[in-house]
Amino acid sequence: MDNELKPCWFCSTGWPEIKSNRQYAWVQCCGCYASGPPTRTEAEAITAWNTRPAPVVTDEMVKNLKALADSINGNCYLGEEWERKTVNALLAALGAGHE
Numbered sequence: 825m826d827n828e829l830k831p832c833w834f835c836s837t838g839w840p841e842i843k844s845n846r847q848y849a850w851v852q853c854c855g856c857y858a859s860g861p862p863t864r865t866e867a868e869a870i871t872a873w874n875t876r877p878a879p880v881v882t883d884e885m886v887k888n889l890k891a892l893a894d895s896i897n898g899n900c901y902l903g904e905e906w907e908r909k910t911v912n913a914l915l916a917a918l919g920a921g922h923e
């Protein structure tokens with residue numbers, strides 16, 4: 825069985841690992857806590873994690889991200905520097921750079 829887990833789709837830096845309880849197994853990223861769907865076996869959890877589609881970014885998500893950028897870029901009392909940088913970098917990466 826190939827049980828190598830692919831890197832996290834969301835943060836690409838965290839270590840995904842297999843979690844389980846009495847009923848389910850799933851894969852969860854230790855960096856950002858993104859998780860795959862609960863499955864019956866660890867092998868299914870690995871397959872589900874490794875074959876999940878890349879997240880889709882919708883216009884609505886970009887619109888909300890821009891609104892968030894507007895609120896924290898224009899107000900020095902809102903948001904930390906790393907939050908400002910993250911939001912602006914995300915918009916730039918999405919080709920929706922902040923004017």
Ligand SMILES: [Zn+2]
Pocket residue numbers: 832833834835836837838853854855856857858
């Ligand atoms: Zn992650």
